[in-house]
Amino acid sequence: MLSPLIDQLIAALRVLPGVGPKSAQRMALHLLERNRAGGEHLAKSLLSACAQVKRCDLCRTLTEQPRCYICASExxxxxxxxxxxxxxxxxxxxxxxxxxxxxxxxxxxxxxxxxxxxxxxxxxxxxxxxxxxxxxxxxxxxxxxxxxxxxxxxxxxxxxxxxxxxxxIAHGVPIGGELEFIDGGTLAHALACRREI
Amino acid sequence: MLSPLIDQLIAALRVLPGVGPKSAQRMALHLLERNRAGGEHLAKSLLSACAQVKRCDLCRTLTEQPRCYICASExxxxxxxxxxxxxxxxxxxxxxxxxxxxxxxxxxxxxxxxxxxxxxxxxxxxxxxxxxxxxxxxxxxxxxxxxxxxxxxxxxxxxxxxxxxxxxIAHGVPIGGELEFIDGGTLAHALACRREI
Structure with missing residues (x-):
């Protein structure tokens, strides 16, 4: 809509989850118009994370170290x-x-x-x-x-x-949830797995 | 929460408008877990747009050419x-x-x-x-x-x-809007600027 590079950026932003065409456009113009330093920092963080983040040898979560901080913790x-x-x-x-x-x-x-x-x-x-x-x-x-x-x-x-x-782990009615709004399957499970108090 | 590089990426994503801590985390993990190619493409698009997009000489909108496609159009x-x-x-x-x-x-x-x-x-x-x-x-x-x-x-x-x-440009009740939900200021303006039909 504006120029090839901006259109390309808008299309590229669509890889982010929950970002549709309107938000992508808003994000692209916001970065170019108001926060190029932030945009460049984001690009560099993204490149180094994509290049260096691997999996923890032990638990397979994401980390750039051989072992994640949880596995490494004593x-x-x-x-x-x-x-x-x-x-x-x-x-x-x-x-x-x-x-x-x-x-x-x-x-x-x-x-x-x-x-x-x-x-x-x-x-x-x-x-x-x-x-x-x-x-x-x-x-x-x-x-x-x-x-x-x-x-x-x-x-x-x-x-x-x-x-x-x-x-x-236990499954049932979430804390703070109201029975009125809980689906039948969850409620049936919550009843079946009731505990004596 | 996970590792320094991932935390840095999550923080960097917060420059996007409408992206809070939860969405930033979801975006970072989604890219690293499911779409690194998309993440790298996004980073490169962002870098080239930030570096090359300037203003149109004539109308001052964003474009990487000296004149935007609208000003250049015959x-x-x-x-x-x-x-x-x-x-x-x-x-x-x-x-x-x-x-x-x-x-x-x-x-x-x-x-x-x-x-x-x-x-x-x-x-x-x-x-x-x-x-x-x-x-x-x-x-x-x-x-x-x-x-x-x-x-x-x-x-x-x-x-x-x-x-x-x-x-x-005209200001008033938006097309498809309902009077019931329009603020008083807009409605007052719409009445004052009414047109004969």
Whole structure:
């Protein structure tokens, strides 16, 4: 609409999640008009992150070091291991502020239709850790979707063969949520998994 | 939260308008996890746009050529000139699809408190164009804010001295809007500026 380079920038901004044509246009013009230094800094940060960020050798989350800061930390409880689907989930659990153990990131979930089997999820790596490290409890925090549940079940079966306690995070009505607005499936699960008080 | 480079990328993404800490985190992890090629392309587009995009010599909008494609076009009506506050407004008017004239971009509005006077808005350049070119009508499309109105009034006064017809875009109830939800000021203006049908 304005010039080839600006149009190219607007199109390139569309790779960002949640950014449609209108926001991309607003972002491009905002950066060019008001904050070129910020735009250049963003471009450089993006280039160095894309080039240098790899996976943690141990837990497979994103990091530019061989081991992520959680795996490298001596303050974390090495006997507790939380299995999540992706690095975003590590951040989410960290932000809950209560988990002091370590992580294992599957980078997906079992999905035979898409060719994602135990190998792709690094489950051999996980089992090796369960064998080699003094892990007392494996907390499976995959998403409560069909595939996430299947993955959790599969991991639990394999971990139990190694005599590791396996737990699943609780699913039910979110704290602060109102029953009126909760879907039937969640509510049915919350009822079925009720606890004595 | 994850690693210094990722944290730096998340912070850098915050320069984008409308992007808070949560979206920045989601964007950074999405690019690193799922679309590094897109991220690198975005970074390169951003660097070349920041380095090469300048202002059009004639209308002051953003372009990497000496003249923007509108000023350079022979198909546009050179007797109609639309004055807008910034390049985003050029895009907005273009997207309305009905204006076939050319533009002049003020890059702001009169605001003596912020040290923005006629010089900063390039009004001498505008007046020179009104003298040199066969411009029959100057359409002032500054925003209907206090400063935008003052700017429009000032430009109209100066243009009239050069015997150029000056018009202001209409303000009132937006097409598709409902009276019920329109603010009182707009409605008062719409009533005062009513037209016989």
């Amino acid at each position: 303050k974390r409880d090495g006997t507790l291991l939380c299995v999540v689907e992706n690095p975003m989930d590590v951040v989410a659990v960290e932000q809950s502020g209560t988990f002091r153990g370590k992580y294992f990131v599957l980078l997906g979930r079992l999905s035979p239709m898409d060719g994602i089997g135990p190998g792709e999820l690094g489950l051999d790596l996980l089992m090796e850790r369960l064998r080699a490290e003094p892990i007392g409890e494996l907390i499976v925090a995959t998403n409560p979707t069909m595939e996430g549940e299947a993955t959790a079940f599969y991991i639990a079966e394999r971990a139990k063969q190694l005599n590791v306690t396996v737990s699943r | 198909k546009r009506d050179g007797t109609l000139l639309c004055v807008v506050e910034n390049p985003m407004d050029v895009v907005a008017v273009e997207q309305s699809g009905t204006f076939r004239g050319k533009y002049f971009v003020l890059l702001g509005r009169l605001s003596p408190m912020d040290g923005i006077g006629p010089g900063e808005l390039g009004l001498d350049l505008l007046m020179e164009r009104l003298r040199a070119e066969p411009i029959g009508e100057l359409i002032v499309a500054t925003n209907p804010t206090m400063e935008g109105e003052a700017t429009a009034f000032y430009i109209a006064e100066r243009a009239k001295q050069l015997n150029v017809t000056v018009s202001r």
